[in-house]
Amino acid sequence: DQQVKQNSPSLSVQEGRISILNCDYTNSMFDYFLWYKKYPAEGPTFLISISSIKDKNEDGRFTVFLNKSAKHLSLHIVPSQPGDSAVYFCAASARGGATNKLIFGTGTLLAVQP
Amino acid sequence: NAGVTQTPKFRILKIGQSMTLQCTQDMNHNYMYWYRQDPGMGLKLIYYSVGAGITDKGEVPNGYNVSRSTTEDFPLRLELAAPSQTSVYFCASSTVQGRNTEAFFGQGTRLTVV
Numbered sequence: 001d002q003q004v005k006q007n008s009p010s011l012s013v014q015e016g017r018i019s020i021l022n023c024d025y026t027n028s029m030f031d032y033f034l035w036y037k038k039y040p041a042e043g044p045t046f047l048i049s050i051s052s053i054k055d056k057n058e059d060g061r062f063t064v065f066l067n068k069s070a071k072h073l074s075l076h077i078v079p080s081q082p083g084d085s086a087v088y089f090c091a092a093s094a095r096g097g098a099t100n101k102l103i104f105g106t107g108t109l110l111a112v113q114p
Numbered sequence: 115n116a117g118v119t120q121t122p123k124f125r126i127l128k129i130g131q132s133m134t135l136q137c138t139q140d141m142n143h144n145y146m147y148w149y150r151q152d153p154g155m156g157l158k159l160i161y162y163s164v165g166a167g168i169t170d171k172g173e174v175p176n177g178y179n180v181s182r183s184t185t186e187d188f189p190l191r192l193e194l195a196a197p198s199q200t201s202v203y204f205c206a207s208s209t210v211q212g213r214n215t216e217a218f219f220g221q222g223t224r225l226t227v228v
Contacts, residue, residue: 004156006156009154034216036219041221041222042221042222043118043204043206043219043220043221043222044157044204044219045219046216046217046218049216089156089157101147101159101162101172102147102157102159102217103159104149104156104157104158105156106154106155106156107156
């Protein structure tokens with residue numbers, strides 16, 4: 001049962017254009033969402049997050065949008081740069097309990113063409 | 115500023131052999147995690163720990179064991195290696211401060227079982 005889904009395995013965009021990466025989730029208890037970026041042979045690194053009390057969070061070229069009713073979030077990268085080429089993982093966690101386990105999606109490989 | 119350090123980076127095991135993947139963090143984080151990433155898949159949680167002396171199973175714990183004797187270290191033990199355990203293993207840590215925080219990952223251990 002995949003609670004966090006990234007249905008696009010790959011995405012290719014031109015340098016300077018917008019990249020939109022999508023993520024859907026099924027667990028209504030999730031209330032904190034994160035995007036991680038992963039280069040080959042490296043561990044994932046945190047990119048941006050959003051709490052369920054917000055519908056948008058912006059950090060420089062990166063913006064995450066959250067649509068709770070649709071259980072959908074998206075990451076926008078504007079403008080896209082070749083250095084943004086990486087695998088992007090969406091992750092989610094739920095309040096409550098004694099842990100903050102992250103549940104990850106399967107990732108989307110972004111290729112930004114010069 | 116080491117962060118999360120994993121050793122070894124690469125290892126080839128024969129079926130039935132055992133090994134320990136080492137993970138240490140210097141950020142005084144309470145929570146630590148072990149994930150595995152199979153090709154084309156997201157990160158699956160194997161085991162996690164909310165503090166020294168406390169561990170619990172994640173989504174895919176079978177074939178693995180962990181211990182947490184100190185805040186800094188969280189080794190992952192494979193007792194009888196099987197080909198299905200061929201994967202990339204990531205250790206991560208996080209703090210509980212603010213409840214909504216990101217996890218920091220190590221660079222990964224690529225394990226092949228032949």
